[in-house]
Amino acid sequence: MNIDLLHRLSETLSSRRNADPESSYTAQLMAKGPDAILKKIGEECAELIMAGKEGNRLHVVWESTDVLFHTMVLLAYYGLSIEDVLQEMRRREGISGIDEKKARSA
Numbered sequence: 001m002n003i004d005l006l007h008r009l010s011e012t013l014s015s016r017r018n019a020d021p022e023s024s025y026t027a028q029l030m031a032k033g034p035d036a037i038l039k040k041i042g043e044e045c046a047e048l049i050m051a052g053k054e055g056n057r058l059h060v061v062w063e064s065t066d067v068l069f070h071t072m073v074l075l076a077y078y079g080l081s082i083e084d085v086l087q088e089m090r091r092r093e094g095i096s097g098i099d100e101k102k103a104r105s106a
């Protein structure tokens with residue numbers, strides 16, 4: 001994964017928070033508020049599920065990118081970035097899924 005690209009994209013998305021809604025797709029989506037972003041994530045997740053069911057690898061990559069992009073828009077909306085997600089992934093590194101499940105239910 002090209003982490004620099006994700007950091008650059010995070011910065012761009014963060015700069016869209018107070019941008020003119022007419023100036024970009026992201027600025028327009030953010031101006032509509034969290035419900036609009038969440039609706040978009042829901043739609044993109046549904047499209048990813050359909051792509052996964054059909055088994056078209058290119059389609060799976062395309063829809064995964066849409067899900068990741070819109071998730072990053074939500075993060076930026078709340079003043080977060082991909083770095084916050086990477087930090088959580090680093091924390092989980094080496095923790096088995098079973099340990100994580102126990103930690104969540106504790």
Ligand SMILES: N=c1c2ncn([C@@H]3O[C@H](COP(=O)(O)OP(=O)(O)OP(=O)(O)O)[C@@H](O)[C@H]3O)c2ncn1[C@@H]1O[C@H](COP(=O)(O)O)[C@@H](O)[C@H]1O
Pocket residue numbers: 009012013016023024025026027065066069
């Ligand atoms: N990676 C993306 C990206 N992925 C997907 N999309 C947009 O997400 C939307 C996906 O929604 P759909 O597939 O449903 O397409 P749609 O029907 O056009 O969308 P809706 O009108 O229904 O919302 C499309 O409009 C895509 O253009 C993206 N828009 C922007 N980026 C990146 O974000 C940066 C900032 O974008 P802007 O703020 O828009 O300039 C860009 O430089 C890109 O690097």
